[in-house]
Amino acid sequence: MKPIRAILASTSTVHGSGYLEYILETLEDFFKDINEILFIPFARPDGMSHDAYTAIAAHAFQNINKNLKGIHQYSNPKIAIQEAEAIFVGGGNTFLLVYDLYQYKVMDVLRDTIAAGIPYFGTSAGINIFGQTMQNTNDMPIVFPPSYKTLGLVPFNFNAHYVDPDPDSTHKGETRETRIKEYLTQNNIAVVGLREGSWLEINGTDITLKGALSARIFEKNKPAYELSTSLEFPVLRQN
Amino acid sequence: MKPIRAILASTSTVHGSGYLEYILETLEDFFKDINEILFIPFARPDGMSHDAYTAIAAHAFQNINKNLKGIHQYSNPKIAIQEAEAIFVGGGNTFLLVYDLYQYKVMDVLRDTIAAGIPYFGTSAGINIFGQTMQNTNDMPIVFPPSYKTLGLVPFNFNAHYVDPDPDSTHKGETRETRIKEYLTQNNIAVVGLREGSWLEINGTDITLKGALSARIFEKNKPAYELSTSLEFPVLRQN
Numbered sequence: 001m002k003p004i005r006a007i008l009a010s011t012s013t014v015h016g017s018g019y020l021e022y023i024l025e026t027l028e029d030f031f032k033d034i035n036e037i038l039f040i041p042f043a044r045p046d047g048m049s050h051d052a053y054t055a056i057a058a059h060a061f062q063n064i065n066k067n068l069k070g071i072h073q074y075s076n077p078k079i080a081i082q083e084a085e086a087i088f089v090g091g092g093n094t095f096l097l098v099y100d101l102y103q104y105k106v107m108d109v110l111r112d113t114i115a116a117g118i119p120y121f122g123t124s125a126g127i128n129i130f131g132q133t134m135q136n137t138n139d140m141p142i143v144f145p146p147s148y149k150t151l152g153l154v155p156f157n158f159n160a161h162y163v164d165p166d167p168d169s170t171h172k173g174e175t176r177e178t179r180i181k182e183y184l185t186q187n188n189i190a191v192v193g194l195r196e197g198s199w200l201e202i203n204g205t206d207i208t209l210k211g212a213l214s215a216r217i218f219e220k221n222k223p224a225y226e227l228s229t230s231l232e233f234p235v236l237r238q239n
Numbered sequence: 240m241k242p243i244r245a246i247l248a249s250t251s252t253v254h255g256s257g258y259l260e261y262i263l264e265t266l267e268d269f270f271k272d273i274n275e276i277l278f279i280p281f282a283r284p285d286g287m288s289h290d291a292y293t294a295i296a297a298h299a300f301q302n303i304n305k306n307l308k309g310i311h312q313y314s315n316p317k318i319a320i321q322e323a324e325a326i327f328v329g330g331g332n333t334f335l336l337v338y339d340l341y342q343y344k345v346m347d348v349l350r351d352t353i354a355a356g357i358p359y360f361g362t363s364a365g366i367n368i369f370g371q372t373m374q375n376t377n378d379m380p381i382v383f384p385p386s387y388k389t390l391g392l393v394p395f396n397f398n399a400h401y402v403d404p405d406p407d408s409t410h411k412g413e414t415r416e417t418r419i420k421e422y423l424t425q426n427n428i429a430v431v432g433l434r435e436g437s438w439l440e441i442n443g444t445d446i447t448l449k450g451a452l453s454a455r456i457f458e459k460n461k462p463a464y465e466l467s468t469s470l471e472f473p474v475l476r477q478n
Contacts, residue, residue, distance in 0.1 A: 015409035046417060047424030093421050135380050138412060141387060142374055142422040148383055161412035170254035172435055173377060173400035178285060182332050183381040185286030196411055 002117025003204030004153060005030070008130055009211075010160050010194035012091050012123040020060040020123075022197060026210070028064040030119060031086055036067040038084035042100035043092025043125040057090055077104045081113050091124025091160070094137035098129060099145040111151045124160045127200075131157035132189050136180060154207065155190075162193030162216055177216075177224065184220045191218040198229065241356025242443030243392060244269070247369055248450075249399045249433035251330050251362040259299040259362075261436060265449070267303040269358060270325055275306040277323035281339035282331025282364040296329055316343045320352050330363025330399070333376035337368060338384040350390045363399045366439075370396035371428050375419060393446065394429075401432030401455055416455075416463065423459045430457040437468065 007023075007030055014022045031037065041053035054070035061068045068088070074080035081087065087110070089097070101107045114120045122130055128137050129150040136159040165175040174182070180191050194200070198211035209215050214226040246262075246269050253261045270276065280292035293309035300307045307327065313319035320326065326349070328336070340346045353359045359369075367373045368389040375398040404414040413421070419430050433439070437450035448454050453465045 011411045013411050015411065044421070044424070045413070047421050093418075096421075096425070137380065140375060140377075140418045140422055141380060142418075142425045144387055148380055161410065163410060163412070171400065171402060172250045172252050172254065173402070174284075179332075179379045179381075182283070182286050182335075183379055185283070186335070186381045 004115060004120075004202055005117060006114065006120040006122070006130065006153070006202040007199055008127040008158070008194075008202065009121075009123045009199035010127070010162065011196040014197045018060075019056060023199065024060070024064055026199075027061075027121065030121070031064070031066055034066060034086040034119065036069060037061060037086045037088050037121075038071055038080055039068050040071050040087065040089045040097075040101075040126075041092075042071075043090060043094065043097035045090070045092035053090060053092075057088065061088075077106050078109050081106055081109050084113065084118060086119040086121070087114065088121045089123075089126030089129065091126055093142055094125040094128045094134050094139045095141050095143050095145055097125045098134050098148070098150060099143045101129070102146050107151070111153060114151065114153055127158045127160055127194070130154060131192075133157055133187075135183060135187065135189075136191050138176070154202070157189050157191045159191055159193045162195050164216075177218075180218045180224075184218060188220045190220075192216075193218065193224075243354060243359075243441055244356060245353065245359040245361070245369065245392070245441040246438055247366040247397070247433075247441065248360075248362045248438035249366070249401065250435040253436045257299075258295060262438065263299070263303055265438075266300075266360065269360070270303070270305055273305065273325040273358065275308060276300060276325045276327050276360075277310060277319055278307045279310050279326065279328045279336075279340075279365075280331075281310075282329060282333065282336035284329070284331035292329060292331075296327065300327075316345050317348050320345055320348050323352065323357055325358040325360070326353065327360045328362075328365030328368065330365055332381055333364040333367045333373050333378045334380050334382050334384055336364045337373050337387070337389060338382045340368070341385050346390070350392060353390065353392055366397045366399055366433070369393060370431075372396055372426075374422060374426065374428075375430050377415070393441070396428050396430045398430055398432045401434050403455075416457075419457045420463075423457060427459045429459075431455075432457065 039057050041050040050072040058068040071077050128134050132152050133148045134150050135148050136157045193216035195213040198213045201208045209229050214228050218224045278296050280289040289311040297307040310316050367376045371391050372387045373389050375396045432455035434452040437452045440447045448468050453467050457463045
């Protein structure tokens with residue numbers, strides 16, 4: 001069996017740069033043996049249509065000479081996943097994404113396909129589903145999925161677009177750190193807070209943090225800590 | 240039957256001021272005929288215990304000479320609600336609050352008690368439950384409630400701690416406005432974005448916005464708009 005291969009990016013877009021632009025060189029290398037990528041547009045950012053979202057993603061991948069086809073263009077989404085050369089799940093609303101994956105009954109086949117070594121690229125909501133559950137999403141519960149359980153391909157959860165508390169803020173809503181700590185009062189799954197511009201590269205059992213910024217790791221009954229870029233992920237070994 | 244009476248505040252605390260301090264004078268008047276208030280601490284901000292949270296709320300209400308007792312101090316939470324003189328539901332995690340209200344089977348009795356005219360005060364998560372559903376919460380789904388349906392005592396939903404998009408932000412996570420618009424692509428319930436320091440006063444069918452700031456109203460297929468303070472709520476009439 002081939003090892004799992006994945007690139008899991010906090011965000012599709014960093015400030016001052018186009019869609020996927022900051023990570024395109026990495027993707028070119030990651031997908032170098034791939035001709036066509038299956039795109040799953042279920043998260044629908046801004047409520048956009050599957051066609052509109054797929055067009056944006058396809059446009060970005062044209063820059064590295066890859067074809068991209070939306071899963072909604074296939075009559076059977078399950079077979080589309082099983083026969084994919086590579087898969088990209090884009091960001092948007094995680095509740096909507098998870099709802100649709102269950103609705104189309106493809107959560108299991110997606111997990112099995114990635115576990116069998118089909119290269120996976122995810123951004124934002126597309127990384128939230130890679131962990132044990134989607135419970136560290138920042139998104140609004142705009143639909144009611146049948147479960148928060150997700151692919152479970154790593155033994156932790158993700159918080160995409162992680163942001164540090166702003167010491168100058170006058171806003172009294174909870175900080176991201178407070179929200180994740182509240183999660184850990186009710187659950188015992190580590191959470192990886194991935195800052196924008198950073199991503200994880202997964203190659204079999206090796207998980208490496210890449211990109212500009214360190215990640216913040218939250219574990220139950222432990223102070224949160226920073227993990228520097230280019231280091232392997234201790235969180236994986238412990239679980 | 241007595242009219243519904245409620246004060247629904249975006250936040251318990253505004254910047255530079257103590258817990259409930261900014262609204263205490265309003266509460267003194269609102270609760271002027273009340274001796275004891277039933278407090279529901281289920282939302283557990285920062286994961287704090289029911290005792291610790293109740294102590295904080297009780298301390299604030301001592302300033303206006305009101306006793307406050309936590310629902311967890313009663314052997315039967317349903318009877319505690321039915322016999323309450325007045326009710327206060329504090330903020331924290333909305334998923335946890337809704338989960339516990341269903342767990343203890345008190346969602347219905349809470350709605351009926353408030354509908355019968357028992358004065359209700361809510362902050363943050365405590366206002367999210369006053370609307371049709373909790374689907375415009377900002378909180379993380381740290382537990383899985385059996386339903387997002389809430390008290391339904393007004394024909395709209397709340398977004399507490401509403402914040403405007405920051406034009407100088409370099410962060411690429413969705414703005415609050417984008418999240419609410421995504422909600423309206425999937426649902427047809429108006430959303431009231433209540434800024435910190437503002438609250439709604441409900442007296443029977445009259446709903447009035449009070450406090451320092453206007454509210455932002457989101458309705459399906461309509462541009463979002465501002466509602467000035469001290470104005471009655473057109474949203475109620477339309478639904």
